[in-house]
Amino acid sequence: DIVMTQSPDSLAVSLGERATINCKSSQSILKSSSNKNHLAWYQQKPGQPPKVLISWASTRESGVPDRFTGSGSGTDFTLTINSLQAEDVAGYYCHQYYSDPFTFGPGTKVDI
């Protein structure tokens, strides 16, 4: 099974500053046939189900503000939130959909 790890567990960022979350997979999740990384980033606010922010490691979902950026390839990935807003306070999870069983990272809590 592919194990996903994230760092840090939590971070506090001032409004308008940048938050950086790292995610690492225990094996490459880059599919050579498509040259796509099978990695998604989710945001979850208290009392709500998760929402997809980024798919294919770097493709922003429709309606997601451009301050959210995904990057990385192979086994190392990053979610960057530029100019943090109050509404970005949430838990953030990476997720691999490269192979069964699918797995999530343990999550990163972002606070102001």
Place this chain on the structure above:
Amino acid sequence: EIQLVESGGGLVQPGGSLRLSCVVSGLTFSDYWMHWVRQVPGKGLVWVSRIKTDGSFTSYADSVKGRFTISRDNAKNTLYLQMNNLRAEDTAVYYCAVEKWYPDLWGRGTLVTVSS
């Protein structure tokens, strides 16, 4: 509007069974793979299981393999999760989700509590 509504959660004793349901509307249910994901309140997301459009392929997390069974009824637009031999560590909110390569559209979840 696409809606996913989970039901069937509740309090069950260790060793007991429960069947969760997820009714999907607003899309052609039979066209989509479906997932179950769970979350202990205040903790992280844990992927549980997924099922192919016609039910011919299923996959499970190691922690539930042999105890949980995912199934679907495309005529009723409904996804199921049969949970047997429940343990305290199965206590969680259970979400169903529609797959778009990855879990994309989610319900609001149903709480399962395993306790004596």
